[in-house]
Structures are given as C-alpha cells and as structure tokens.
Amino acid sequence: MTAETLIEVNDLNFSYGTRAILKGINMSMSRGQVVAIMGGSGSGKTTLLKLIGGTIQPTSGYVKFAGEVVHELNRDALFKLRRKMGMLFQFGALFTDLSVFDNVAFQMREHTNLPESMIRDLVLMKLHAVGLRGAHHLMPNELSGGMARRVALARSIALDPMLIMYDEPFTGLDPISLSVIGNLIRRLTDALGMTSIVVTHDVQESLKIVDYVYFIADGVIAAEGTPKEVRESAAPFVHQFVHGEEDGPVPFHYPAQTYKKDLNLEDTFA
Amino acid sequence: MQRTTMDLWVGLFVIIGIVALMVLSLKVGNLNVYNPSQSYVITGNFENIGGLKVRAPVKGAGVVVGRVTDIQFSTQTYDAVVKMSLDSRFTFPKDTFASILTSGLLGEQYIGLAAGGDDVMLKDGDKVMKTNSAMVLEELIGRFLFDKAAKDDSL
Amino acid sequence: MPNRIVSSIQNIGHRVIESVWRLGVASRFFILVLLKSGTSLRRFNLVIRELYFTGVLSLIIIVVSGLFVGMVLGLQGYETLQKYGSESAVGTLVALSLVRELGPVVAALLFASRAGSAITAEIGLMKATEQLAAMGMMAVDPIARVVAPRFWAGVISMPFLAAIFSVMGVFGGYLVTVVFIGVDEGSYWSQMQSAVDFRFDILNGFIKSCFFGVAVTAIAVFEGYDAPPTAEGVSGATTRTVVTSSLVILGLDFILTAFMFRGVS
Incomplete structure (x- = not known):
C-alpha cells in the first residue's frame, strides 16, 4: 500500500453485551482509494462505519484517522475530526424540512462564517458536481431515490472532507441511477483526492469502481484483495459471495435445532 | 414557507399572547385599582x-x-x-x-x-x-x- | 402455582425497575437539553421557526376551545346561580375557573395533543430516517440543533396560549350571559374584577402554565428522541406523549394548586 495511510484499523473488537459483532479487524486505507467493505446482512459492516465515525466505542483495539485514535478523543476533538468526514446514509437522510439548497448549505452555515453569497456559489458548485444544480429549490420529498442520494452526496462533500463513508449507497436504485452513483463515487474521490469507504452488498457495481475490497463474515475479515484478485479468488466464501450462490460457507438456514425436532416428529416417540 | 411570513406570524402570536396577558391583568384581574406594592x-x-x-x-x-x-x-x-x-x-x-x-x-x-x-x-x-x-x-x-x-x- | 406467583411478582419488579430506569434516562436527557440550550438561544431564528409550529398553529384550536369553554361555563353558571338570585356573580365564576384552573389545564391538554404529539412525531421520524445520525456525523449536535429549539418554543408558547384561552373564555362567558341572556354588563365585569386577584389568581395561573409548558415539551422531545426508529415505534411514542403529558398535567396541577392556595382556607 502507499505510504500515506489515512485510516488504520488495528485489532478492532466490538460487542453488544456478550454478542461479539467484530472480532479482531485489521484494515488500512490510504488517500485517494475507494475501498469496498462487503459482507452478508448483519455481518457488522455498518458497525464498522460507526466505529470509524466515533459514534460508538470499541471494546478493544482502535481506529486511527489521520493520525488520531478516534475513541480516545474528547467530544470537541471528535466533532472537529468529523468535519473531515462525510457520511452518506442508506436512503440519504436528507433533512426533510429543508430544501435541497439548504441541505447542502447546512454544514457551511453551521461550521463556517462564510457570507451568504459565497455559500450560494459553493452550494451550486457542489450540486453541479452531482448534476443537480437545477434542482436546488426542490424539497426532499420531491426527489426520486437516486436524486436524493446524489443530493446527500453533494451535502457530504460540502466541506471537502478527507473521507466519505457510504452506507449501502446502491440499495433500491434502478440500474441507471445505480451506475450514476457508482461513477460519482469514483469521480469525486479522484477529483477531490479523498478516500471513500463503500459498504455494500452490490458486488458487480462496486467491483467496477473500487481499488480494494474487504469481505467481512462473522465479525472477521474473511478475504481481501483488489477487484481482480477477488474475481479470480477460489476461496469458497468469496466465490459464493461474488457469484451470489444460495448455499455455501454462508448457510441458507439460520442455525436451528434439527428439522425433525422442530416439527415434534421425534417427541411423539419419546 | 418563507422566513419572513413565518416571522410575521410568530410576531403576531407573541403580540396576541402579551395582549391576552395584559387583558387578564388589567381587565379581569383589575390590577390598576389595587396595587399591592403601594x-x-x-x-x-x-x-x-x-x-x-x-x-x-x-x-x-x-x-x-x-x-x-x-x-x-x-x-x-x-x-x-x-x-x-x-x-x-x-x-x-x-x-x-x-x-x-x-x-x-x-x-x-x-x-x-x-x-x-x-x-x-x-x-x-x-x-x-x-x-x-x-x-x-x-x-x-x-x-x-x-x-x-x-x-x-x-x- | 407458586411459580406463577413468583413470576408475577418478578413481573411487577421488572416493570418498576424499568420505569425508574426510564425516568432516570429522561431526567438525564432533560438536563442535557438545558445544558445544550446555548446554541438555540444564541441563534434565536431556530426557536422562531419552531414557535411557528408549536404556537401559531395551535392558536386556532386554543381560541375556539377557549371560546366554547367560556360559553358553557357562562350558561351553566347562570343556570345554577340564578336559583339563588345571584346571577350577577356569573362573571366571577367564569373568570375564576378559567384563570385559576381551566385556562392553564385545558390549554396544556390541547397543547399536548396538538403540538406535543407533532414534536414527538417529527423528532421520532427524523431519528427513524437517520437524519439525527447524519447531523451527528456532520459534527452538529442534534440535541442542540433539533431538540433544544423545539423545547424552548414549547416553553415560550404555553403561557401565551393559556392566557389567550382564558381571555377567549371570559369573552365567551360575556357573550352568553351578557349579550344573549341579558345579565347586567356592569355587574359581570365589576364582580369579576373585585373577585379576581392579580397575584393569587392570574400570576399563579401564569406560573402553572409555565410549569405545564416545561413538562409537556420535555416529555414530547424525550419521547421523540427515545422512540424506536420504526413506524410502530414513532406512533407508540406519539401516543405516549399525549397520555403521559395529560396525566402529568393533571397531577402537577393538583400539586401546584395545593402549594399555591394553601394559605387560602
């Protein structure tokens, strides 16, 4: 990997009560990279994003962002750190009571003292980058799912962050919007020189745009590699995931007692 | 909703509220006749x-x-x-x-x-x-x- | 059988522990809101926006209800008082019941169902659609930016709404008894003015409505912020806001009345 490491995840553990979600995760991401984190539903991908953003505390291990250990920061330092991060939520999470313009302007108004005319120019620039400059006067409920996510993307790059985290950016989009968002992620990462972490289970779309992939299963990194390595991987889990097979290392059935026992077929003879 | 119309309504609301309080004090409670401070x-x-x-x-x-x-x-x-x-x-x-x-x-x-x-x-x-x-x-x-x-x- | 008794006792214990715990969480949240009120008081525009939603939009229901409550009070009071030949005291009856009790209490109940439920639903939905989480990730504290302005708007509008309710009620009583029935106008006002005291009646009513405003809005913002981020979660929280605040208003009213009018035999 390149020398300029932005995020370093070291032996990260996290558990809800006694239930371990993440068990000893190690990762490293450098500037300019688009990194995908893939895994089945409920494998702890979103938890990982929350740990990087510092909204939850790890049980052990640490996340280092731009040289600072995230969970050791106090509230003010953490908020300062978060200004260098953007996050795109699954359905955009636009503020429904603000217009598209005000949504994108939100962080500038909260965190800077820029004059309103400059904010206007900046907002229109950000909206232009996602192709929605003409929609600045609309309210979020007038947008389609794909447009809402593009606005949210414009909002998350409002203060030119060093890192953007995408939580399932492809969910529920039609193929056109899907590739629009995918290409935007790549283009903005390259243009702004930031780092992108994409949490997704859309294998095909993400393999097209990312530089590196981590597979998480059962709280550990099951596999990692470049898209090329991943496509050609013979590891059974990666193979199942990339090719979308129903059964394999990730079983179709949720762990249960035997079928017979559940249907009380054995009890009748007991 | 425009900010200015909203401000107008809120201003009206506050004025009506203060007037109501004054009516209660002066007209209903008769504050002017009996002032306990003097x-x-x-x-x-x-x-x-x-x-x-x-x-x-x-x-x-x-x-x-x-x-x-x-x-x-x-x-x-x-x-x-x-x-x-x-x-x-x-x-x-x-x-x-x-x-x-x-x-x-x-x-x-x-x-x-x-x-x-x-x-x-x-x-x-x-x-x-x-x-x-x-x-x-x-x-x-x-x-x-x-x-x-x-x-x-x-x- | 003993097992069932034990389990039902456990059940009671569990519920008590649960509700005490929740009360603790709510109090901590309340203190947090107060501590983080700096932003909303410095940027008062945020509060003005919420004043529109909690105050201005509650005006119609408060005005209409106040008018009708006053009219009914006038009618009923007249019916009863005229049996004793003291129908001129109807103004006193209307004004005292409104200023001391009905104004603050009924206005607060209406406020809880009109504005309180709206606050809970709005904050709950913002939570369910991850807007609050998004705000947190943008390094903006949602308690300071979303919760505190709504809280202060509620606290500010409640006394105004209660006063408007009382005034409308006194006017409604005047309409029915003086204009329709024909009680002497002079005695309506003068009897009222000689019986209603500024400090004991109006000021105490005002203080009551301030307490109710704090209670209702605190419950509403807490329920919204605490709501499970699902459709059922938000609807349950909205219901709880109305039920809890109504009970708290009535309980608080009893306590406050006992304190305020203790000296009056």
Whole structure:
C-alpha cells in the first residue's frame, strides 16, 4: 500500500453485551482509494462505519484517522475530526424540512462564517458536481431515490472532507441511477483526492469502481484483495459471495435445532 | 414557507399572547385599582368574623380599596384580629367604622369601611377602633325567635 | 402455582425497575437539553421557526376551545346561580375557573395533543430516517440543533396560549350571559374584577402554565428522541406523549394548586 495511510484499523473488537459483532479487524486505507467493505446482512459492516465515525466505542483495539485514535478523543476533538468526514446514509437522510439548497448549505452555515453569497456559489458548485444544480429549490420529498442520494452526496462533500463513508449507497436504485452513483463515487474521490469507504452488498457495481475490497463474515475479515484478485479468488466464501450462490460457507438456514425436532416428529416417540 | 411570513406570524402570536396577558391583568384581574406594592396595613378587632376569609375585599362605599391579608385569633381579648392592606391612594379618618358585610344574600363576605369625621387619618399599622361583627345566620334566627317569643308573651 | 406467583411478582419488579430506569434516562436527557440550550438561544431564528409550529398553529384550536369553554361555563353558571338570585356573580365564576384552573389545564391538554404529539412525531421520524445520525456525523449536535429549539418554543408558547384561552373564555362567558341572556354588563365585569386577584389568581395561573409548558415539551422531545426508529415505534411514542403529558398535567396541577392556595382556607 502507499505510504500515506489515512485510516488504520488495528485489532478492532466490538460487542453488544456478550454478542461479539467484530472480532479482531485489521484494515488500512490510504488517500485517494475507494475501498469496498462487503459482507452478508448483519455481518457488522455498518458497525464498522460507526466505529470509524466515533459514534460508538470499541471494546478493544482502535481506529486511527489521520493520525488520531478516534475513541480516545474528547467530544470537541471528535466533532472537529468529523468535519473531515462525510457520511452518506442508506436512503440519504436528507433533512426533510429543508430544501435541497439548504441541505447542502447546512454544514457551511453551521461550521463556517462564510457570507451568504459565497455559500450560494459553493452550494451550486457542489450540486453541479452531482448534476443537480437545477434542482436546488426542490424539497426532499420531491426527489426520486437516486436524486436524493446524489443530493446527500453533494451535502457530504460540502466541506471537502478527507473521507466519505457510504452506507449501502446502491440499495433500491434502478440500474441507471445505480451506475450514476457508482461513477460519482469514483469521480469525486479522484477529483477531490479523498478516500471513500463503500459498504455494500452490490458486488458487480462496486467491483467496477473500487481499488480494494474487504469481505467481512462473522465479525472477521474473511478475504481481501483488489477487484481482480477477488474475481479470480477460489476461496469458497468469496466465490459464493461474488457469484451470489444460495448455499455455501454462508448457510441458507439460520442455525436451528434439527428439522425433525422442530416439527415434534421425534417427541411423539419419546 | 418563507422566513419572513413565518416571522410575521410568530410576531403576531407573541403580540396576541402579551395582549391576552395584559387583558387578564388589567381587565379581569383589575390590577390598576389595587396595587399591592403601594399599600398600608391597618388592623381591626372583630368579635365575630363569620365567614370572612383572607383575601376578601375591603370596600369603601362599595369600591374595592384593599384586601384582608391576615386573620388571627387573639388569646388576650378572645376576638379576631384582622389585618387589612389598603391602597395608599385611599386614606380614611381615624374614627372609620369597619363592619363585616355580605354581598347579596349568599354572597362573599367583605369588610365595609364607613368614613368618620376625624381630621387625623389612619396610618400604616394603625388600629380601627370601631368595628361591627359579621351577622351570623344562626344568631339572627335565634334573635328573631326570641323576639317573637317575647312579643307573644307580652300579648 | 407458586411459580406463577413468583413470576408475577418478578413481573411487577421488572416493570418498576424499568420505569425508574426510564425516568432516570429522561431526567438525564432533560438536563442535557438545558445544558445544550446555548446554541438555540444564541441563534434565536431556530426557536422562531419552531414557535411557528408549536404556537401559531395551535392558536386556532386554543381560541375556539377557549371560546366554547367560556360559553358553557357562562350558561351553566347562570343556570345554577340564578336559583339563588345571584346571577350577577356569573362573571366571577367564569373568570375564576378559567384563570385559576381551566385556562392553564385545558390549554396544556390541547397543547399536548396538538403540538406535543407533532414534536414527538417529527423528532421520532427524523431519528427513524437517520437524519439525527447524519447531523451527528456532520459534527452538529442534534440535541442542540433539533431538540433544544423545539423545547424552548414549547416553553415560550404555553403561557401565551393559556392566557389567550382564558381571555377567549371570559369573552365567551360575556357573550352568553351578557349579550344573549341579558345579565347586567356592569355587574359581570365589576364582580369579576373585585373577585379576581392579580397575584393569587392570574400570576399563579401564569406560573402553572409555565410549569405545564416545561413538562409537556420535555416529555414530547424525550419521547421523540427515545422512540424506536420504526413506524410502530414513532406512533407508540406519539401516543405516549399525549397520555403521559395529560396525566402529568393533571397531577402537577393538583400539586401546584395545593402549594399555591394553601394559605387560602
């Protein structure tokens, strides 16, 4: 990997009560990279994003962002750190009571003292980058799912962050919007020189745009590699995931007692 | 919604609210007649106060001039000591007559002040010497029956 | 059988512990809101926006209800008082019941169902759609930016709404008794003015409505912020806001009345 490491995840553990979600995760991401984190539903991908953003505390291990250990920061330092991060939520999470313009302007108004005319120019620039400059006067409920996510993307790059985290950016989009968002992620990462972490289970779309992939299963990194390595991987889990097979290392059935026992077929003879 | 229209509505709301508070204070509560910040206190001893309560009005010629602030029982004289707080704009002569009256047949009891002719006015902490007790219904009926019996006897 | 008794006792214990715990969480949240109120008081525009939603939009229901409550009070009071020939005291009856009790209490109940439920639903939905989480990730504290302005708007509008309710009620009583029935106008106002005291009645009513405003809005913002981020979660929280605040208003009213009018036999 390149020398300029932005995020370093070291032996990260996290558990809800006694239930371990993440068990000893190690990762490293450098500037300019688009990194995908893939895994089945409920494998702890979103938890990982929350740990990087510092909204939850790890049980052990640490996340280092731009040289600072995230969970050791106090509230003010953490908020300062978060200004260098953007996050795109699954359905955009636009503020429904603000217009598209005000949504994108939100962080500038909260965190800077820029004059309103400059904010206007900046907002229109950000909206232009996602192709929605003409929609600045609309309210979020007038947008389609794909447009809402593009606005949210414009909002998350409002203060030119060093890192953007995408939580399932492809969910529920039609193929056109899907590739629009995918290409935007790549283009903005390259243009702004930031780092992108994409949490997704859309294998095909993400393999097209990312530089590196981590597979998480059962709280550990099951596999990692470049898209090329991943496509050609013979590891059974990666193979199942990339090719979308129903059964394999990730079983179709949720762990249960035997079928017979559940249907009380054995009890009748007991 | 435009910011300016919203501001306008909120401004109107606040104004209406303040006006409502002022109406309550001035029109309903009659704040202008009785201002407790400028007042003087006088006391009076009554043989029987009947149903008089703290905060009952004190009236001069029917106009509210103050309120009863305290009622105590005196163990020296075995009567009721009533403290009245009067608006300092209304002064009364020293020989003013204070009597406990009832508004209407079943109305609230209040203290009526009937001014005397003295040159000296009542000051803060003074005592009204001439008082008239409340009329207690039982006593009235009792007296009526007694009078009637006496009349019947004389016939 | 003993097992069932034990389990039902456990059940009671569990519920008590649960509700005490929740009360603790709510109090901590309340203190947090107060501590983080700096932003909303410095940027008062945020509060003005919420004043529109909690105050201005509650005006119609408050005005109409106040008018009708006053009219009913006037009608009923007249019916009863005229039996004793003291129908001129109807103004006193209307004004005292409104200023001391009905104004603050009924206005607060209406406020809880009109504005309180809206606050809970709005904050709950913002949470469910991850808007609050997004705000947190943008390094903006949602308690300071979303919760505190709504809280202060509620606290500010409640006394105004209660006062408007009382005034409308006094006017409604005037309409029915003086204009329709024909009680003497002079005695309506003068009896009222001689019986209603500024400090004991109006000021105490005002203080009551301030307490109710704090209670209702605190409950509403807490329920919204605490709501499970699902459709059922938000609807349950909205219901709880109305039920809890109504009970708290009535309970608080009893306590406050006992304190305020203790000196009056």
